[in-house]
Structures are given as structure tokens and as C-alpha cells.
Amino acid sequence: MVSGADFPARRPGFARWLSASNDITQQFLAIGGRPDFISMAGGLPAAELYPAAAIAEAAQKALARWGATALEYGPVEGFPALRQFIAERVGRQAGRSIGPENVLLTVGAMQALDLIGKVLIDPGDPIVVQFPTYVGALDAWRMRAPSYRLLDWSPDADSQALRGAQFVYTVPNYSNPTGVLVPTAARQALLERVLAAGTWLIEDDPYLPLQYSGAAGPSILELHGRMAPEGPYDGPVIYLGTLSKSIVPGLRVGWVIAPSAMIQALAIAKQSSDLSSSMLTQAIALELLESGHEEQHVPTIIRHYTERRDALCAAARSELAEWFDWEIPPGGMFVWMRRRDPAIDTDALYQYALREKVAFVPGSVFDPAGKLTSAMRVNFSRNAPSVLQEGVARLAAATRHYLRK
Ligand code: PMP
Numbered sequence: 001m002v003s004g005a006d007f008p009a010r011r012p013g014f015a016r017w018l019s020a021s022n023d024i025t026q027q028f029l030a031i032g033g034r035p036d037f038i039s040m041a042g043g044l045p046a047a048e049l050y051p052a053a054a055i056a057e058a059a060q061k062a063l064a065r066w067g068a069t070a071l072e073y074g075p076v077e078g079f080p081a082l083r084q085f086i087a088e089r090v091g092r093q094a095g096r097s098i099g100p101e102n103v104l105l106t107v108g109a110m111q112a113l114d115l116i117g118k119v120l121i122d123p124g125d126p127i128v129v130q131f132p133t134y135v136g137a138l139d140a141w142r143m144r145a146p147s148y149r150l151l152d153w154s155p156d157a158d159s160q161a162l163r164g165a166q167f168v169y170t171v172p173n174y175s176n177p178t179g180v181l182v183p184t185a186a187r188q189a190l191l192e193r194v195l196a197a198g199t200w201l202i203e204d205d206p207y208l209p210l211q212y213s214g215a216a217g218p219s220i221l222e223l224h225g226r227m228a229p230e231g232p233y234d235g236p237v238i239y240l241g242t243l244s245k246s247i248v249p250g251l252r253v254g255w256v257i258a259p260s261a262m263i264q265a266l267a268i269a270k271q272s273s274d275l276s277s278s279m280l281t282q283a284i285a286l287e288l289l290e291s292g293h294e295e296q297h298v299p300t301i302i303r304h305y306t307e308r309r310d311a312l313c314a315a316a317r318s319e320l321a322e323w324f325d326w327e328i329p330p331g332g333m334f335v336w337m338r339r340r341d342p343a344i345d346t347d348a349l350y351q352y353a354l355r356e357k358v359a360f361v362p363g364s365v366f367d368p369a370g371k372l373t374s375a376m377r378v379n380f381s382r383n384a385p386s387v388l389q390e391g392v393a394r395l396a397a398a399t400r401h402y403l404r405k
Helices: 004-010 013-021 022-031 051-070 080-094 106-118 134-143 184-197 220-227 260-274 281-292 292-318 346-355 383-405
Strands: 103-106 126-129 147-150 167-171 201-202 237-242 254-257 334-337 375-379
Touching: 004 383, 013 201, 051 080, 051 281, 051 292, 080 103, 080 220, 080 237, 080 254, 080 281, 106 237, 106 254, 126 375, 134 260, 147 201, 167 184, 184 201, 201 220, 220 237, 281 292, 292 334, 292 383, 346 375, 346 383
Parallel strands: 126 147, 126 167, 167 201, 201 237
Antiparallel strands: 103 254, 237 254, 334 375
């Protein structure tokens, strides 16, 4: 008889993946589906703003235009017309020449992070990450077992710290989890250190469209363009973009901009994982972009998210200010709340929050060492203002119970 219980033991080799699972991410997904919970944990857009009708129309147009081509396997580098479109758009945004050979279309920016891990990280390799760090990147790289160094943004940062690193990872616009907008001077200084160290710089920019009260800075890709002579792109920046925040995450369309040799390496890694992205969703994405739908839709998202951000921060001012400090984020989806009271451990508080049927993401998830328990990430994009107010009231109740324990 084969029993389920001894299955992993008899067939070793995959159990390490089970132990590498980040249970908290699974918990968030489960909580997100429970109507009695208010989840301010996920990094999800507002589902009621998803433009379903426009996507249906784009799908019809895409099939009429491309026929079987939209239903086949495609080139691993991506749907050629969309590659061209993204090359031109990013080139325009960054004020430099970017060709289709500098573009790899991916299954969201998440796949780009995974491919970068495959191509650039061998076990033990040092990488330098903005801290706290997007949990999806830590997840993507966990099984590659890098050794982490934390990025120091200070002007007198030790320039040796980047030496020998495989890459530096940063989310300079409205970072996940902190919502922080990195100032232009700090971006420039980092670029110079990266050039001096001869390493790569991963600039992950999913929140670029979500600007409320502080304009996004020039991308580091653009800053490099200002220093470099014209010609084929051969800089150190590997820039990541996505349609997840400006249209819908379900399209799973993202892109990497990099020197063509790096694009080829990433494409080889991609081929061994999925042969090609869905041609159908790429063709739909192209229709949505070419028709100007994204540009029309983003202001609606911005209006709602600004209102939600303000509702969350106002509720927090009246209910949480005794225990937490935060800055109003100029863009993105998150408020980063830092404890004022050193008695608060956000991992422990999380358990009390679950009892009150509310969830946030404890800071430890964004720490390669899992030790950051002085802060938490609170999402405002997913829920309506009245739900956020109730969520904050529950969080305040959870904090009171926790501190009285
Ligand atoms: N990078 C960051 C910083 C993110 O916050 C996210 C999404 N939450 C991603 C990458 C992945 O986005 P995508 O949906 O394009 O895979």
C-alpha cells in the first residue's frame, strides 16, 4: 500500500520546495477569499475597476486581426508587434533609443525576477537588495540561495559594498513595501556606484502608473541614458515593467529592458520554463495599448486609489497614531507603518489581527533575514474607503488586545 504520509520521504528531492514555501503568502490568499475578513495584506488592485468590457472588445479585435497567430506558440522573446510597441514606449519615457532586441516580454514582472535569478544567481552569490525588499523577489530567488547584502542609500555609502555582487535590486518608485519614492540624486549616486562596481542594477518599476501626490523620478535607465552616448543599449540597468497595475494582473504581461545579450540569456531561461508567453494575452495587451485604453483608464484608477489612500491615512490618524508612525505615500498601493511603541512586535500583532478578522503584512516577510518586526505593510488599493475604515478600527482593537495581553 502506498500511503500519502511517507510519500515525500520515499521520494526525496522536492521536499525542500515544501519547506521553502512562504506560508504567510498562502495565508493571505486564503484570507483574501473570506468574506468575514478585511484583508489589507495583498498587493492587489481594485477588482471592481477591472475593464472587463474593454478587454472583451480587445480580445475580439485581436483574434480578427491576428487569427491563428494569436493562438499558437510564439517567439520566446514575445509577440513581435508588442515588443516593438514596448521598445518605443520605454525609449520615449527614458529619452533614449531602445530597440526590440532590448525587450523580453514576460509573464508579469514576477517571471522576470525568476529568470534573473536563474541567469544571475548561483548558490552563495552575493546580491544587494533595497531594504525592506519586495517579498516576491525574495520568493523568486529563495531556491537560488543568494547571500544578501542590504542596499545603503546614504551619500557616503561604502562603494566597496557593491563589489562582487551579481546585481543590485531596487524599486525606486513607490516601493513595495514602503511606498517610498527614491530621490533623483540617490538614484544617480546608486547608478554611479553600480557603474564603478561593474555589476547589474535591477530596476523594478510596477508602480510607475500609480502617481498621486509626488511625480515619479526619472528612471535609472533614463539617468544612464543621459550619461551614455547614443547607440545600442549596453548599460547596467535591467528595467522591469508590467501591465498588472495599469490594466489587470490577469493579462500576465510584463517586460524586461536590457542589453540584447542579456535579453538572449533571459530568453533561453524563459524557453526552458514556458516555451513562450500566451500569444493571446499579448495580442489583447497590444490592442489595449494601441487603442489608448490604458492611458484613458489610469486616471480612473488614480482617482480611486488616491481616495482610498486618504481614507486609510485619515482613519489611521484617529485610531492608530498612538502606536504607529507613517508617511503618506506619494504613489503605489501601500502605507508602511512603523511602531512607535517598542513593545509592539508586528509578527505577534499579526496573530491578534487575525482574531479581529483583519490582515496586514508583517515586516519580517520583507526581510531576507526574517527579523524586521518593527513595521507592517498596509494595502489601500483593494478595498473601498468604508471597508478600510472598518479595517483600521479592527487593527486598533487588535493592537489594544495585544498590548493588554
Ligand atoms: N515587483 C514588485 C515590486 C511588485 O510589487 C509586483 C506585484 N505586486 C511585481 C513585481 C510582480 O508583478 P506582476 O503582476 O507583473 O508579476
